[in-house]
Amino acid sequence: MSEIELLYGHGDGKDIAVSKIPLNLEDTSEITLKGAHIFYVLYEMKMSAAESILPPSLHPSIPALFSLTFIRGNNSSIGDFTLAYTGIACRTGIKPRHLVMKAFCDNLKASSILEQRYGFSICPAKVTCKESYDQVHGKIETKDAVIVDMSIGNCIPLVGAGGIIKYSPTLNGCLINDEPTLVQFEANYDFKNVIRGEPAEKIFNSKSLGHEAMTTKYPIAGTYAAVDIHLMPPRFQVSLDKPAEEGGAKKITP
Amino acid sequence: MKFGLFYELSTPRPFSTENQRMVIENAIEQTVLADKLGFSSVWCVEHHFLEEYSHSSCPDMFLAAIARETKDIRVCFGIGTCVPAMHSPIRWAEKAAYLDMLSNGRVEFGTGRSSTWNELGGFNANVDDTKKSWDEYCRVIPKMWTQERFSYEGNYFSMPERCILPKPVQDPHPPMWVAVTAPGTELDAADRGMGALILSISDVERNIPRIKEYREHIKTCDPVGSFINDQVAIANWMYCHEDAELAKQKGAELINTFGYMAGQTVEVSEAYPANSYKALGLLGSLRQDPNAPGDKKAAPASGLCFGDPDTLIDTISRWEAAGADQMIFMVQAREHLPQEKVLESLRLFAKEVMPHFNQKESTVAANA
Numbered sequence: 001m002s003e004i005e006l007l008y009g010h011g012d013g014k015d016i017a018v019s020k021i022p023l024n025l026e027d028t029s030e031i032t033l034k035g036a037h038i039f040y041v042l043y044e045m046k047m048s049a050a051e052s053i054l055p056p057s058l059h060p061s062i063p064a065l066f067s068l069t070f071i072r073g074n075n076s077s078i079g080d081f082t083l084a085y086t087g088i089a090c091r092t093g094i095k096p097r098h099l100v101m102k103a104f105c106d107n108l109k110a111s112s113i114l115e116q117r118y119g120f121s122i123c124p125a126k127v128t129c130k131e132s133y134d135q136v137h138g139k140i141e142t143k144d145a146v147i148v149d150m151s152i153g154n155c156i157p158l159v160g161a162g163g164i165i166k167y168s169p170t171l172n173g174c175l176i177n178d179e180p181t182l183v184q185f186e187a188n189y190d191f192k193n194v195i196r197g198e199p200a201e202k203i204f205n206s207k208s209l210g211h212e213a214m215t216t217k218y219p220i221a222g223t224y225a226a227v228d229i230h231l232m233p234p235r236f237q238v239s240l241d242k243p244a245e246e247g248g249a250k251k252i253t254p
Numbered sequence: 255m256k257f258g259l260f261y262e263l264s265t266p267r268p269f270s271t272e273n274q275r276m277v278i279e280n281a282i283e284q285t286v287l288a289d290k291l292g293f294s295s296v297w298c299v300e301h302h303f304l305e306e307y308s309h310s311s312c313p314d315m316f317l318a319a320i321a322r323e324t325k326d327i328r329v330c331f332g333i334g335t336c337v338p339a340m341h342s343p344i345r346w347a348e349k350a351a352y353l354d355m356l357s358n359g360r361v362e363f364g365t366g367r368s369s370t371w372n373e374l375g376g377f378n379a380n381v382d383d384t385k386k387s388w389d390e391y392c393r394v395i396p397k398m399w400t401q402e403r404f405s406y407e408g409n410y411f412s413m414p415e416r417c418i419l420p421k422p423v424q425d426p427h428p429p430m431w432v433a434v435t436a437p438g439t440e441l442d443a444a445d446r447g448m449g450a451l452i453l454s455i456s457d458v459e460r461n462i463p464r465i466k467e468y469r470e471h472i473k474t475c476d477p478v479g480s481f482i483n484d485q486v487a488i489a490n491w492m493y494c495h496e497d498a499e500l501a502k503q504k505g506a507e508l509i510n511t512f513g514y515m516a517g518q519t520v521e522v523s524e525a526y527p528a529n530s531y532k533a534l535g536l537l538g539s540l541r542q543d544p545n546a547p548g549d550k551k552a553a554p555a556s557g558l559c560f561g562d563p564d565t566l567i568d569t570i571s572r573w574e575a576a577g578a579d580q581m582i583f584m585v586q587a588r589e590h591l592p593q594e595k596v597l598e599s600l601r602l603f604a605k606e607v608m609p610h611f612n613q614k615e616s617t618v619a620a621n622a
Contacts, residue, residue, distance in 0.1 A: 004588065005267040007305075007518075042525055044375070062305050062518050063372060065525065094517025096524060158527055165527040196527055220375065221526045 006245075007062075009054025009090070013240050015211055016055070017102055018173035018180050019121035025176075025252060027117060028233040031077060036229045038189075039070040039129045039138050040167065041152065041199050041222035045088075049213030054090050054099060055240045057182070057248045058171075061089035066214045067098055068148070069167075070129035070138045071229070073110070081110035082127040084140050084148070085120070086209045087170050092236075093244035096168040097184070101210025103172075104140050118234060119174030119183040136197065136224040140209075147205040152197030152222035162191050165223060171238055182238040183252070185231075192226040255574050255611040257603075258295030258582040259288050260332060260489045263310040264515055266588045273589075274309060280593045282319060284585065287597055289324035291604035292612075295362065296320055297332030297451070297489070297582055302340070303372045306588060307515035314349045321357035329357050332451060332489075332582075333364035333433040336391035338410050339379035340368075343391045344418060347398035351422040359423035364431040364451055365392055371525035381522060383410065385530045392430065392446055396479035399427040426480035431487075436532075437464070440486075444468045447477025449485035451582070455509065458557040458572045461488070465577035485579050491558050492583035493591070494603040498562040504591060505560025511587040559583065563606035570611065 043066055050064035066089065072082045083105045087098030104125035105111040111122040126141040134155060140148040158164050169186035176183070199219040206214045234252050242248030265277045285296045298316045301308035310316065317329040334346050346363075354361040367384040368374055374381050387410040394411065398404050398418040405415035422428055432443035434452040443450040450468050454461055465486050472484050491508055495501035522531040557573065559566050559581065570581055585596050 007267065059518065061520055063303075063375070063520065065520065089520070091517060094513050096517075096520075159529050160532055163532045164523055164529065166521070166523040168524065194527070220371070223527055 006243075007059050008056050008243060009051050009058050009060060011051075011053045011055050013055050013180065015053050015101065016099065016173045017121035017210070018175065019115050019119055020175065021115045023119050023174050023176055023183060023234070024116040025234065030233065031113075031117070031231040033071070033073040033076045033229040033231065035074060036076065036227055037070075037072040037129060038167070038225045038227055038229070039072075039136055039222070040225075041068045041138075041150070042066075042220040043199075043214070043216055044218035044220060045213055045215065049211070050088055050090075053088060053101075053211055053213065057239050057241055057243050058090040058092060058097070058099060059243075061091060061096065065089035065220070066101075068138070068150075068209070070127065072129045073229075076110075078110045078113045079107050081105055081107035082129050083110070083114060083120075083122075084125075084127045084129070084138065085170070086214060088214075089168065090171070092171075092238050092249045098168050098170045099182070100170045100172050101214070102208070104142070118185040118231070119172035120185070121173060131224060136195075136222070142208070145205070145208075146203050147208040148201075149203040150199060150201040152199050152224065155195040155197035155224070158194040158196055158223070162189070165191070165194055165225065176237060180240055182240065183234045184236040184238065185234065187232060188230040189225070190228040190230070192228070194223055194225040196221055196223045198222070255570060255578070256294040256580040257608060258293055258297060258328075258330070258487070258580060259285060260297045260299075260582045260584045261310065261316070262299050262301070262308040262584070263316070264307055264512070264586075264588040265309045267306060269305075269309075277309065277589060278316065280586070280589070280596070281316070282323065283593070284596055284600065285320050285327065286323050287600055289327040291600060292608055293327060293600075293604070295328040295330050295580070295582065297330040297364065299332050300335050301373065303376045304370065304519055307519060314353055317353055318356055321353060321360065326360075328360045328362055329353060330362035330431075331364045333366035333431070335368050335373075336365050336388040337367055337374070337377070337379050337384055338387050339377040340373075343394050343411055344398065344413065346391070347395045347418050348420075350395075350428055351399060351418075351420045354422035354424055354428055355420055361422065361424065361428040362431060362449075363395070363428045364433055365448070366433040369435065369522055369531060371520040371522055374522065375525065381526050381528045382530055386410065389446075392432075392448065392478045396427050396430065400480055429483040429485070430479050431483065431485070440464050440468045441471050444471035445475050447472060447475040447479065447482040447484075449483040449487065451487045451489060453489045454557055455490060456555045456557055458569070458576050461557070462576045469577065486577060487580035487582050488557070488573055488578045489582040489584070491560065492566070492581075492585055492599070492603065493560050494563060494566055494599045494607065496562055496602070498565055501562060501565075502560045504595075505558060507590055508584075508587045509558070511590045512584070515588060563602065566603065566607045567610050570607065574611070
């Protein structure tokens, strides 16, 4: 056999939000968000678009997917906040990840901690995530306009959620030693209950959410979970241009 | 103890005609040799849209080609997907019976339901109902083979009375199996009187409780077919070489290649969480993250059949003691090994390892 051809992204990184705030790797304490909620919606997208966005260090998932996630942390140690972000599904080596394209948060103090500790590049916005009798709604409003107004409906409960639902860790663009790097944001989840529903969108401004290729033409599902979230200190960093197979993913040493 | 081969037909990029044909032709050549060497079965998966990992969308056609080039080896669906969006159960009954004709009664019919979003989403299948539709398929297919005319009204499939043709050669019908990746599925097999085809990359000891429970459950089963297929087949990898260390190294390369390809698929739990997919499948266990930065990479599982003949005799003896009736081997991954090396491995295994178990079988028979 000749050398095996592998599948990688070929984006130049210009679409990836990179936080300008230096990552604080000294603080390795865990943050727990008790009584939090996660609203997570997944869509398929064109493979050619995912390949053109992802950098050469990452494989696109097959099929190509992107997610919109809301995390609502009430009464948390970092304040009351709602964080929302979009991510394109990818892999480092064989591990599934989501490359964060854009992130939004409604609390400046929480934003600052999420940027310093986990590498999110966050835009201030009014972010809401709330449940009603039979629906869950998510909304993101920047100073210019509402860029997302969507919901899930026809919800059903999922039993034994811990074994059923899986969130991939995200990769956040940030600076380590002044080098643009992807840092892995991950958490442990203690689920209380989860429902799954069908996504529907009133407003979904793909461009404002990171890339116009992230359209809602092929929705997969949305879930809403009541969960305690344990945010873990970053453990891995990923190069923008070198795949994991060539040493592009490595453990972070503070 | 019987031995077989298992094919995913994993294919390297680019997906050129040359590469795709090479994979199929090499697999057929291996199987023809295996038939002559005394291997008892060849199994072929059904997968769709799984780039690199498996280009085996039509196992019936692959097995038909095998059937006409071999004499004794059994041709086995490993598995046929029992999901309404992909197949009608009528078509599975017809295809398996047709293959039974072509092979003169050498078919085994494995069943399953798929665990990837790639496949279920691609066919717009109802993810929540795959377990229930699988159950219905398992119960109607044997009746389609054995009843002259068949009619049915069910939840996922209905049909007016028809004569489903051809009928299989085997009397009463081909043995029924279930593919087992998620823990607990072996009990689904046992409760229905079906064989358990357990895909295992783990240690032998971890499977002992599963096999014991299978044997207990099948004693009180409600068989879906006309007979109980009380069989446990373990599917894992084999590479046999006189140099044990080289064999282990090549084996590790095969596993890594398999893991890389499997890692490209999207599990149901990643995309469409559902009550019908509670446990992590094979893929999930392959790519679990280490728990802490200091975690060491796990040692290779002791149940894998990589090594020199003596090592393999020891490993397979432990599987035999654990209760396995058959070992079904994957011998290639994305054409990582040169074809001649795969054939050499099969020859060495047949010469040095198989006689040990055949001899034991003869001794048991003589003492019976």
